[in-house]
Amino acid sequence: MSQVTFISPQGEKIVVKNAMGNLMEIATEHDVEGIEGNCGGVCSCGTCHVWVEPEWLERVGQASEIERGILNFEDNSNERSRLCCQIEMTDDLDGIVVKVAN
Numbered sequence: 104m105s106q107v108t109f110i111s112p113q114g115e116k117i118v119v120k121n122a123m124g125n126l127m128e129i130a131t132e133h134d135v136e137g138i139e140g141n142c143g144g145v146c147s148c149g150t151c152h153v154w155v156e157p158e159w160l161e162r163v164g165q166a167s168e169i170e171r172g173i174l175n176f177e178d179n180s181n182e183r184s185r186l187c188c189q190i191e192m193t194d195d196l197d198g199i200v201v202k203v204a205n
């Protein structure tokens with residue numbers, strides 16, 4: 104029964120309850136604007152870029168080296184950036200909030 108909240112570039116909140124899978128899949132299934140997931144979640148396109156809300160950063164953990172390599176190509180990446188296809192929903196992340204990077 105894990106819940107995730109996406110904040111769209113316009114500030115709209117999309118709350119998904121009973122979320123399962125990775126955050127990119129959840130976002131695309133719920134038509135979250137700005138999350139495209141063009142590579143299908145294999146960490147090669149960068150179209151699933153989000154900023155993790157600060158209070159969740161520690162629990163989400165660090166990006167892998169490959170993920171960081173993709174994020175380095177994004178103009179708007181910062182220390183809160185993650186590719187959300189690389190974040191698997193778990194009970195531990197129940198309530199997580201991420202903002203679509205814009």
Ligand code: FES
Pocket residue numbers: 127139140141142143144145146147148149150151186187188189
């Ligand atoms: S969907 Fe392509 S990097 Fe996440």
